[in-house]
Amino acid sequence: MSPYSRFLFYPELPRLLPCAYHPKSAQIEIASNGWIRKNLAVCFADESDLLFFLRQRNGIYGPLTVPRASDQRALDIADWYQYVTVIDSSVSDRSALGADGGVARRIFGNVLAEFTGGARDTAGQAGHAPSPQEIAYGTAAKDLWQRISPGLSPAQVKRFGVSLEAFLRGCTTEIEAKLTDSVPDYEACVQVRLESFGCDFIELMTEYGAAVDMSEHLPELAELHYHCRRQMIIINDLLSWRKEQAQDDKMTVVRVLTEREGHSPQDAVHRLSELVEHHERKYIETRDALLAGSLGSRDDVVEYLTAVDHLMGGSQEFEYLTPRYYGDGSVWDGSTSGWLDLDAPIVRFQPERPTAAATAGADFTSVGGRKGVVSKAGDESGSAAESASAPASGAHCPVDHGAAASSRTPARRPATDRTYRVATAPGAVPALGHALQLWRRPLEFLEDLPARGDLVEIRLGPKKAYLACHPDLVMRVLLEARTFDKGGPLFEKARALVGNGLVSSEWEDHRTQRRLLQPAFHPSRMPGYVSLMGEEVEDVIEGWQSGKAFDVSDAMHALTLRITARTMFATTVADRAIPEVAYCMPIIMRGVYQRMVAPTGWQERLPTPGNRRYEAVKSRMHNVISETIEEQREAGTDRGDLLSILVNARDEETGAGLTDEEIYDQVMTLLIGGTETTGNTMAWVFHLLAAHPQVEKRLHAELDEVLADGRAPTFEDLPRLDYTWRVLNETLRMFPPAWLLTRTTTRQTELAGKQLSPGTIVMYSPYALGRNPVHFDNPRQFDPDRWLPERSGEVPRGAMVPFSAGNRQCIGDAFGQAETTLTLATIASRWRLRPAPGAKPNVAVPKASLGTGPLLMVPSPRHPTPSQDGLVLSDIA
Numbered sequence: 064m065s066p067y068s069r070f071l072f073y074p075e076l077p078r079l080l081p082c083a084y085h086p087k088s089a090q091i092e093i094a095s096n097g098w099i100r101k102n103l104a105v106c107f108a109d110e111s112d113l114l115f116f117l118r119q120r121n122g123i124y125g126p127l128t129v130p131r132a133s134d135q136r137a138l139d140i141a142d143w144y145q146y147v148t149v150i151d152s153s154v155s156d157r158s159a160l161g162a163d164g165g166v167a168r169r170i171f172g173n174v175l176a177e178f179t180g181g182a183r184d185t186a187g188q189a190g191h192a193p194s195p196q197e198i199a200y201g202t203a204a205k206d207l208w209q210r211i212s213p214g215l216s217p218a219q220v221k222r223f224g225v226s227l228e229a230f231l232r233g234c235t236t237e238i239e240a241k242l243t244d245s246v247p248d249y250e251a252c253v254q255v256r257l258e259s260f261g262c263d264f265i266e267l268m269t270e271y272g273a274a275v276d277m278s279e280h281l282p283e284l285a286e287l288h289y290h291c292r293r294q295m296i297i298i299n300d301l302l303s304w305r306k307e308q309a310q311d312d313k314m315t316v317v318r319v320l321t322e323r324e325g326h327s328p329q330d331a332v333h334r335l336s337e338l339v340e341h342h343e344r345k346y347i348e349t350r351d352a353l354l355a356g357s358l359g360s361r362d363d364v365v366e367y368l369t370a371v372d373h374l375m376g377g378s379q380e381f382e383y384l385t386p387r388y389y390g391d392g393s394v395w396d397g398s399t400s401g402w403l404d405l406d407a408p409i410v411r412f413q414p415e416r417p418t419a420a421a422t423a424g425a426d427f428t429s430v431g432g433r434k435g436v437v438s439k440a441g442d443e444s445g446s447a448a449e450s451a452s453a454p455a456s457g458a459h460c461p462v463d464h465g466a467a468a469s470s471r472t473p474a475r476r477p478a479t480d481r482t483y484r485v486a487t488a489p490g491a492v493p494a495l496g497h498a499l500q501l502w503r504r505p506l507e508f509l510e511d512l513p514a515r516g517d518l519v520e521i522r523l524g525p526k527k528a529y530l531a532c533h534p535d536l537v538m539r540v541l542l543e544a545r546t547f548d549k550g551g552p553l554f555e556k557a558r559a560l561v562g563n564g565l566v567s568s569e570w571e572d573h574r575t576q577r578r579l580l581q582p583a584f585h586p587s588r589m590p591g592y593v594s595l596m597g598e599e600v601e602d603v604i605e606g607w608q609s610g611k612a613f614d615v616s617d618a619m620h621a622l623t624l625r626i627t628a629r630t631m632f633a634t635t636v637a638d639r640a641i642p643e644v645a646y647c648m649p650i651i652m653r654g655v656y657q658r659m660v661a662p663t664g665w666q667e668r669l670p671t672p673g674n675r676r677y678e679a680v681k682s683r684m685h686n687v688i689s690e691t692i693e694e695q696r697e698a699g700t701d702r703g704d705l706l707s708i709l710v711n712a713r714d715e716e717t718g719a720g721l722t723d724e725e726i727y728d729q730v731m732t733l734l735i736g737g738t739e740t741t742g743n744t745m746a747w748v749f750h751l752l753a754a755h756p757q758v759e760k761r762l763h764a765e766l767d768e769v770l771a772d773g774r775a776p777t778f779e780d781l782p783r784l785d786y787t788w789r790v791l792n793e794t795l796r797m798f799p800p801a802w803l804l805t806r807t808t809t810r811q812t813e814l815a816g817k818q819l820s821p822g823t824i825v826m827y828s829p830y831a832l833g834r835n836p837v838h839f840d841n842p843r844q845f846d847p848d849r850w851l852p853e854r855s856g857e858v859p860r861g862a863m864v865p866f867s868a869g870n871r872q873c874i875g876d877a878f879g880q881a882e883t884t885l886t887l888a889t890i891a892s893r894w895r896l897r898p899a900p901g902a903k904p905n906v907a908v909p910k911a912s913l914g915t916g917p918l919l920m921v922p923s924p925r926h927p928t929p930s931q932d933g934l935v936l937s938d939i940a
Contacts, residue, residue: 070416071332075400076298077340079347080376085126085137095122095141102203103149105195120384121148127377129272129370139210140268146203147261150234214271218278226263233258236587247586248876252319253296254581260299262292265374273370275363283358290346291371294339295378301335302382304403324868325860334542346375483533483815486516496522506906506913509803509831518815521826528805528824529814530831534838534861536815537827540806541861541868547825549871550807577874579712579721580729583630583705584874589881592630593778596882599625600889601775607922612899615749615920619886620648620742626882627737631705631730632691643687647680648738688730692723705733733875740800741879743914745886747798748791749896750904750915755845759895762790766892767927776888784884787891789847791883795865797845798906799829802913804867829865830913838862892927896920 085091096117107113125141132140193201212220236255247255266288270277277284300315320331350368358364383399401412488508491497500508501523509530512519517533531537540547603622607613624644654677695706709726713719721729752759765786770776776784808823819825834842838859839849849855860868866876873879890896898920905916 071304071329071403072416073301073332073400073403073412074336076336076379077343078376078379078399079343080372080379082127082376082380083130083373085130085132087134087137088123088126088130091126091134091138091141092120092122094138095125095145098142099145099149102206103146103199105199106149116149116152120381121145123384124148124378124381127381128374129269130373130377131370132272133274135210136214136272136274139207139214140272143207143211143264143268146207147230147264150200150231151259211271214274215267216276216278219267219270219276222267222278223264226261226267229258229263230261233260236585246318246322248323248872249316249319250577250872250874251581251584251586251877252316253293256296256300256316257292260292260296262288262295265295266291266371269370269374270367273366275367275370277364277367280358280364283353287346287349287353287368287371290342290349291375294342294346294375297335297339297342298379298382301332301339324872325855325858325863327856330860343375483517483536484515485518485520485815485817487520488512488515488522488530491522494524496524496526498522498524505803506830509828510834513831513835513837518817523824526824528826529817529819531814531825531827532831532835533815534832534859536861537832537864538861538868539814540825540827541864541871544871546809546812547806548809550805550824576729579709580705580874583708584878586877589877590778592878593781593881593885595629596626596885597775597777597889599629600886604890604893607894609923610921612902612919612921614917615896616742616746616915616918619745619749620738622886623742623745623882624648624734624738626741627734630737630878631733643683644734644738647684648735650676650680651684651735684731685727688727688734689723692726692730696723706730736873737875737879739912739914741882743798743800743912744791744794744883746915746918747904748794748883748887749890749920750898750918751794751797751845752790752891753895753897753920758790758845758847759891761786761847762887762891763925763927766888770888770892771927773892773927776885776892778881780888781881781884784888786847787884787888788880789850791880791887792850793845793847796833796839796863797843798913799833799865800912800914801865801867802830803828827864829863832862832864835862893924894922895925896922 099117099122100113104113107116122141122145124144126137129137129140212223215223233255237259246252266277281288297316300317303315304317316335317331320326320334321328326334350372353359354365354368398412401414402416403412488497490500492499497508512521512530513532517531518536519530519532521528521530531540599622602625603618628644654673691706692710695710706726709721709729712721752762765784769780769783804827806825806827808819808821808825810821812819814825833839836842839862849858866873866879898918902919904918906913
């Protein structure tokens with residue numbers, strides 16, 4: 064049973080860059096195949112395995128991407144690409160390197176040593192000689208290095224070692240992802256793919272082919288490389304769908320979009336096709352700007368940019384012509400668009416969707432085993448709407464080799480008849496606009512707006528703002544981050560608190576910051592984080608007394624603060640810091656929201672008690688965090704925590720580090736993001752469980768089964784706590800901590816047919832989206848089972864975005880999911896919480912994050928009762 068929809072339509076990609084074959088490409092491909100047979104045949108299971116690899120035509124990649132290189136350099140590059148492809152293929156094979164991360168790491172270390180002259184790792188070889196495969200990898204590496212290194216400058220030699228290390232590190236991460244069956248978020252996946260795809264050495268080999276050295280110009284080329292790399296990665300993953308599916312590769316952007324972010328398979332194809340076009344056009348725009356500037360007068364730079372053009376054009380040609388993705392060894396017919404049947408023995412682009420008769424008995428299984436259904440947007444793969452939404456003819460488009468194909472049709476979603484309703488919110492008053500509603504009853508005001516239109520105009524004082532209410536419009540705002548950039552009242556006021564941190568920074572700064580912070584959220588760190596979380600949860604609940612009421616909101620915020628702080632500072636925060644931050648945070652969050660919705664800015668400048676208190680707590684927070692940063696600078700040691708990462712971080716492209724103020728901005732951002740949102744979610748979930756005892760009983764049943772011996776949950780238990788996560792996900796739908804968010808347009812654009820000028824405020828409300836009855840049946844009902852696979856497939860993706868989406872998706876979403884799941888499992892397995900008499904949430908005037916307010920609850924212990932046969936009986940009546 065295929066985990067993907069069977070029939071997919073691939074639109075025509077733009078192909079705006081030139082494609083040319085090296086004059087001796089055929090001879091080079093044949094010679095390179097011979098080099099593989101001579102040096103690496105032992106790395107294949109048998110002759111048929113080797114022939115299968117050679118029929119994939121990896122030997123043509125080199126001459127396709129360096130058509131202007133000398134014959135010898137083109138052959139060197141062909142052999143190099145084949146060499147790393149053998150490694151990459153072995154990583155994907157569970158019977159080879161992909162079967163054991165430890166063996167792979169040792170072999171990779173030795174491969175790196177052969178190229179860089181470092182020490183070999185013999186620790187894992189005690190008692191036995193190196194395997195024939197290890198010897199073959201080393202011998203081939205020596206041969207390649209002897210041929211390539213004389214053509215590299217000292218700076219390029221150094222870069223080569225770094226790039227190879229990055230490639231092997233990426234391969235190791237992919238092995239770990241496969242062995243642990245984990246699919247990362249989009250940005251984490253892209254970061255790993257940048258390494259495992261070999262982007263650094265691909266650019267270096269392009270320099271080698273062009274006989275130039277761009278080492279000193281890397282900072283100026285950073286933007287160009289950014290779009291080049293992503294275009295190649297996305298095309299590779301998009302066109303290798305079947306291959307990656309068969310090999311169960313987890314680290315692909317396709318699987319992230321379908322399994323992690325909830326796209327339908329067809330929607331993932333369209334989304335990735337749009338990204339290909341976006342990056343290709345931005346690459347051309349950046350290249351032309353470089354040529355028009357001072358670098359354009361340098362012959363070596365012009366030669367390199369021409370070579371990168373051919374790299375991108377040739378890479379795309381290679382993805383189409385190679386038969387490795389289509390299941391046969393026939394000559395490519397030139398088609399670049401059409402329908403694919405992923406279950407067919409031979410997979411080729413077809414101009415028309417297969418008929419029903421041809422697919423009788425087929426399994427139209429979508430992601431996660433869900434049956435294909437027609438979503439509200441009508442784009443679910445395998446549905447009747449699919450054939451109506453995609454063109455059925457004109458798909459065949461032979462490639463014109465050697466010339467820029469600028470006339471080809473750009474990638475577009477199939478045309479639809481969808482029109483959107485644009486409306487104006489009622490109740491605006493002169494000068495204030497809708498500020499009074501947003502001050503006095505914001506949740507009710509926002510919840511009412513989707514019924515009025517898909518895009519609703521509201522007034523923030525004299526300013527117009529637009530609330531995106533339709534999921535499609537929300538997704539467009541989130542995915543087009545350069546057009547709808549972070550900005551608007553919320554982020555303008557937030558910057559006064561957290562500076563230019565990851566959440567509040569604009570697109571350009573965000574890219575650099577995300578690269579610096581991403582290592583702290585690498586999947587390999589999660590088991591250690593979960594262990595820390597468990598310790599803190601245990602410390603908190605040890606102090607609870609049966610029948611003694613406590614403020615669950617305060618308790619959960621204190622808990623999440625300690626967890627966040629320990630992650631950031633490697634050890635429990637000093638006794639002074641925790642009460643300081645716990646006192647300051649509610650005042651700060653309330654102040655940020657009040658300033659966001661104020662019609663003008665004069666109110667915050669008045670010397671009122673509230674304003675004075677807000678400024679005072681800001682100063683207190685700044686002092687506490689600044690002292691911690693200073694201590695870390697003075698210690699000068701890497702303790703493996705987030706603060707150490709920030710203090711020691713260096714941008715790969717510029718070499719620059721972070722100033723104390725920049726580190727402060729990131730620490731503040733992560734403290735608020737890790738404390739407020741998660742603390743509020745946990746307070747809400749205990750309130751909801753107390754109000755819905757049947758849901759609580761089902762939760763207890765799962766916990767008693769998974770934690771049958773009464774033990775605390777561990778990292779390994781988290782994937783088994785399905786119902787626990789559904790409870791949390793439903794809580795996020797009903798009470799999303801980030802309940803109102805803003806963006807600002809950076810250029811003239813349109814949304815829902817409405818023309819928006821640069822600087823227009825665009826908003827979206829996860830709270831209003833989650834309460835919309837058009838997308839959620841009985842939206843006021845707490846129903847965790849709405850997130851069962853067979854039901855959640857009917858929810859449009861943009862209707863549920865608690866962690867945002869696109870390149871601004873929350874960097875800590877996996878961390879937050881693990882933290883909330885572990886916390887709920889630990890507490891609910893041992894305690895029941897019930898509201899104290901008269902206690903209830905107060906959300907009439909929420910803060911910038913949607914919390915319960917003070918909420919007294921009374922704990923009572925619970926103990927699962929073992930059954931006679933040793934199993935655990937849940938407390939379901």
